[in-house]
Amino acid sequence: MADQSRNAVIAQSDLERLVFELPPLPYGTKDLEPVLSAETLEIHHGKHHARYVETLNRLLAEQNFSAHTLEEIIRIAHGSGAKGVFNNAAQAWNHSFFWESMAPKTVKPAGLLASAISSEFGSLETLRQRFSAEGTGHFGSGWVWLIAKRDKLEVISTHDAGSPILEEGVTPLLACDVWEHAYYIDYRQDRAGWITSWWNRLANWSFAETQFDAAIGQGKPWRYPPSQTAR
Template sequence: MFQLPDLPYPYEALEPTISAATMRLHHDKHHARYVAVVNELVANNPAARGPLEALVKQAAIDGQRKLFNNAGQAWNHGFFWQSMTGEYRAPSGALLDAIVAAFGSLAALGSKFKEEGGGHFGSGWVWLVAKGSALAVTTTHDGEGVITEPGVTPLLVCDLWEHAYYLDHQNDRAGFLTGWWDRLANWSFAEQQYAAAAGAGSAWTYPAPNA
């Protein structure tokens, strides 16, 4: 069975941008429900074994939308927790060089990220991804992610579903995105992901299921 991973920081670590109340609701209720539904769907399916990444990809191929949506949401949320930190520092090294090459500056990337996320219609996710050594910003709808795209490594993601920010920011998604980008983006994690995209180390994976 797949597990709900623990947060990599205390519930209150992301305040004031994201409150402890939001984190408890988001992690303990929303993420937990996606994981529970995935386990219900695969309980009697011997073929649905192995890592969550493989399950997401196979569900997409097979057109199993309920499984794809819930497995995708479980994976996206696991990655989202890693994409944030309460101890912000700016990117450096090879990733910063790639940011400057692709966008001109970190500030320009921030504007692009917030513009794409703020302009996304409905629920979904805004991603910073690596395609080889090149960077791009993209959005996905609902439970869709980027791990089904060949050659793409996610570096950071921000949740655009209202349950991610409504308690703290009401309907001000733009304000949430600004606070998230300026204070919570986990560049240490993104640097590790970028190194993995270049073949140095392994990219993050969802915790393996229990036997």
């Protein structure tokens, strides 16, 4: 029965296919300078992120995937072993979440999230140290995340296209990209310097607060823009 249900989700008419679009950045390409240069954003968003979306759309057409949201596709592809679809879908999602995780002006967390940080880590500085250690110690490409399991906070890292949304009950709050292309133009091999600058000057705590509210049942979490149907 489970296989029949999954097939019903994946099966698709030959007359239509899903097309995901590359969402625009939530700020201008120069708005994060000098922490991230316009050149970095133009290449990272306009080339790397765009390629994931383009490749995903091609693979969805070739493999007859039909799910209504990118989140569904990520979970279905992971569960069925469709590595190409999973990698490109997850990277499209991860990058969009990463853009939302940054803002031209950062402010300290407040409200319920600030209380949760104090309860879980003791202080924002301790959380910063934990986040930095996770990112600098991560071997190879991937992502560093602040996540919530309901009202409990954790810092984790995922390799390559790995995503915390695969785990039931997890809500990501912030993500920092530690793939080398995310920072090499501006920081060369200095990943630690990149993470420190990201945390101190770009981390979007207003977005994290909204995500945390969703984690504890007081709102809805961020979602990738829904697909369009092309015929």
